[in-house]
Amino acid sequence: MPVKSYPWFFLVLIGLFGVGCRSTVESDYPIIYNAWNARYQYNPTTREMLPVVDEQSIGRAWSRDEFGRLNSMYFFSGVNGRDEDLLHTHKVKLDKKRNRQWEVERESRISQVRELIAVRESNQSNEIDPSAIVVEEAAEDEFDVFTPVSNIDSTIPEMDPGPSMEVPSDDGVPELSPFAPLPELP
Numbered sequence: 001m002p003v004k005s006y007p008w009f010f011l012v013l014i015g016l017f018g019v020g021c022r023s024t025v026e027s028d029y030p031i032i033y034n035a036w037n038a039r040y041q042y043n044p045t046t047r048e049m050l051p052v053v054d055e056q057s058i059g060r061a062w063s064r065d066e067f068g069r070l071n072s073m074y075f076f077s078g079v080n081g082r083d084e085d086l087l088h089t090h091k092v093k094l095d096k097k098r099n100r101q102w103e104v105e106r107e108s109r110i111s112q113v114r115e116l117i118a119v120r121e122s123n124q125s126n127e128i129d130p131s132a133i134v135v136e137e138a139a140e141d142e143f144d145v146f147t148p149v150s151n152i153d154s155t156i157p158e159m160d161p162g163p164s165m166e167v168p169s170d171d172g173v174p175e176l177s178p179f180a181p182l183p184e185l186p
Contacts, residue, residue, distance in 0.1 A: 031078040035059035048072065
């Protein structure tokens with residue numbers, strides 16, 4: 001019995017090989033592959049680029065407005081009912097992303113407000129911290145709250161009440177200071 005199965009096995013193997021490796025006709029491949037061979041036609045009135053193969057639109061078409069902004073992007077599949085408005089799909093995706101981001105920021109803001117309210121409520125307790133009051137009173141006595149704190153020495157050296165406009169020179173004759181007022185005009 002095993003001897004008779006070899007010819008049948010060999011015939012089935014040749015049949016599968018023949019069916020699997022048969023040549024395909026050009027029209028057997030999917031229509032969408034025609035988009036690879038498309039040539040674009042430009043319509044200057046609508047500023048639209050249309051992909052055309054054998055007088056049929058197949059592939060991605062787009063147009064721009066007078067300012068150069070993309071206002072239409074469409075995909076023609078070559079099969080009725082399979083076309084897709086890519087710009088609308090993109091806008092819907094951006095709206096979803098914007099809504100998710102807005103919700104995250106809104107939740108973050110709500111949590112910040114809740115924390116702020118909790119901090120304020122904890123500060124409004126009935127118990128008063130006496131050390132905080134003493135520190136505030138001592139600080140008010142020392143300096144004004146609105147003046148900046150400085151570590152510069154604030155002592156002013158003693159000066160003559162009437163500064164002299166004359167500067168001593170080497171030969172003993174006093175010279176006028178360059179900062180002295182000008183003499184009056186005649």
